[in-house]
Amino acid sequence: MSVTFHAALAVPVGYVVTCGCTEATALAAPYDTYEAACGAVQQLNALPERAPLPGCAMPETCPDYRLNVYELDPDGEPPVVNVSNINATRLLPLLGLSHQADDTVGELTASGVLEAPGEQDGESQGTVIPICVVDASGQLPAEQFLGRVLLALALTPDDTGTDGYEQGRTYYGGRPAGYLQRRLLELHDLALWCAAHGRDVVWG
Template sequence: MSVTFTAGLRPPAGFAVGCGCPEATLRALRFGDYRDAQDAAARANAAPGTRGPLPGCAMPAVCPEYPLHAEEVDPDGIVPYVNVSSVNAVGILEALGLAPASEAAGYEALEPDLPAQVPADAVVIPIASADAYGQLPTADFHARVVTALGLAPEDPGVPAYRLGRTLVGGRAAGYLQQRLRDLHELSAWCATRGRDVAWH
């Protein structure tokens, strides 16, 4: 599971038939109604033969193997995002002053309590994670990012380790600072377009 930080939603500028690649969606023919785009996607998927990759597709070698679908076209084009694992989201939200314990941050603990009864042959790995969602005005979010960058100690990282056949992934040194810099860029993009920053 993961948490994605991006711009708050806006009404779409139209709809397109796409493969999921943002550049291909931007280049595709626009429809004014979602159902019209769905119908066009269904016709394209039912057409005999193999179709070629869409212009702008990031994976042209595999694009023809998957069905096309209707997509919204954002009025600002390709919207940036920062995606982090739900485990790493906990530290990032805490650094932003949106501590997972805060209900205002839209936090829901995935593991509020370990299971009351654990099978005798089970291994329980208590890892904090978050299913977080929320939205803030860009100025507020930006101020939190700048504050976090100023206050956060250098992230030493966490080494990966094994528990039997289970690999628990680590985190590279400096990860927190890099993600905060990514969020700084995201908030700057949102600010120039008058959009909130949202995460889900």
């Protein structure tokens, strides 16, 4: 589970059938309509076997999986920043996005441990796996989002990171030193791209 920051969607200028590899998507012949692309992908996926697409980065793997229809963005390939739920609970507050449910631009709800029913009454339900629950979504003009990122970069102390830990047979990875600054710089690039192309920044 994760939170993704990206540019607001724009009306696509076409559609391609692709395995998802970057170069294969760039080389794919575009279709004018979604219906035409869907018809083509259905025919290709119905074949008993297929060769890798031109530009496929994993020619020994991709042919074993179904092809999909991708939209072509009018501005090229927008940046995308994806963070895990646990890291989102650290990153969103740095951007001034409230944890309160009545926040007008976003909402974040986080809990460290999900309790099993009856656990509060002393009735054991077995092993309880700690999870981070995040429900965060919102949208801001690129200039406003950029201002939040610049403020966070200026005020956030150097991230020293956290160690991973084990609970039972489950390992929970830590956060490497400098992680928050690297993610903020990625969000800075996203905000600049959105501002240059007249797009809002969206997360969810």
